[in-house]
Amino acid sequence: MSIRVLFFASLADIVGTREAAVEAPGLTDVESIFDRFAGDFPALETYRSSVLFALNSEFARPASEVKDGDEVAFFPPVSGG
Amino acid sequence: MFRLVREPINVQSIAASLQRPEDGAVVIFEGVVRNHSNGKAVRFLEYQAYESMALKKLEEVGSRAKTEFPIRDIAIVHRLGHMDIGECSAVIVVTSAHRGPAFEACRFAIDAIKKIVPIWKKEFFEDGEVWVEGAH
Numbered sequence: 712m713s714i715r716v717l718f719f720a721s722l723a724d725i726v727g728t729r730e731a732a733v734e735a736p737g738l739t740d741v742e743s744i745f746d747r748f749a750g751d752f753p754a755l756e757t758y759r760s761s762v763l764f765a766l767n768s769e770f771a772r773p774a775s776e777v778k779d780g781d782e783v784a785f786f787p788p789v790s791g792g
Numbered sequence: 793m794f795r796l797v798r799e800p801i802n803v804q805s806i807a808a809s810l811q812r813p814e815d816g817a818v819v820i821f822e823g824v825v826r827n828h829s830n831g832k833a834v835r836f837l838e839y840q841a842y843e844s845m846a847l848k849k850l851e852e853v854g855s856r857a858k859t860e861f862p863i864r865d866i867a868i869v870h871r872l873g874h875m876d877i878g879e880c881s882a883v884i885v886v887t888s889a890h891r892g893p894a895f896e897a898c899r900f901a902i903d904a905i906k907k908i909v910p911i912w913k914k915e916f917f918e919d920g921e922v923w924v925e926g927a928h
Binding site: 717719720721723724761763765768769770784786787788789790791792 | 823840841842844845846848870881902905906907908909910911912913914923924925926927
């Protein structure tokens with residue numbers, strides 16, 4: 712299973728990239744992918760309570776199910792305008 | 793018209809392209825780059841977006857504005873990348889027969905953009921830089 716993972720703003724700075732791919736049996740929902748990256752980048756933990764999730768360009772819940780080929784994005788509350 | 797652009801926004805041409813003879817009001821909101829934030833001097837800003845989702849959400853904001861207010865049309869253009877003080881980062885143009893709904897829809901649109909459109913700004917100071925994070 713291959714998932715495209717995007718990070719934005721402060722989260723991209725922490726991870727050091729705006730795009731990554733995970734090949735991952737056992738990753739079943741959006742939050743499990745966040746957990747995987749938080750394991751590698753502990754600074755992400757400070758964003759756990761505020762991070763927003765998107766699945767294929769639409770807001771998603773932590774428990775939203777992911778499938779092969781999906782695009783998942785993690786980002787802080789927005790600040791455009 | 794809903795767009796993400798990297799070049800300066802020509803507000804008047806957007807307004808002119810939207811306006812029709814049946815419109816009695818054209819309300820324009822411009823977000824502009826301010827030279828201060830929380831008491832600190834800002835040198836410039838950079839905007840980043842999750843572009844595919846941001847465009848979709850701008851369209852959603854426009855569509856909700858047209859559903860909830862009796863307006864004729866709405867355009868939203870947001871600029872990305874580096875912007876200097878005084879430059880326009882975002883423009884909303886609303887046209888309608890009467891001014892009331894146009895003002896209300898314009899206010900609704902900028903408030904909605906600040907909640908649901910995945911765009912972020914980074915403030916650059918003399919002594920550092922910081923991503924601005926909105927409130928939930």
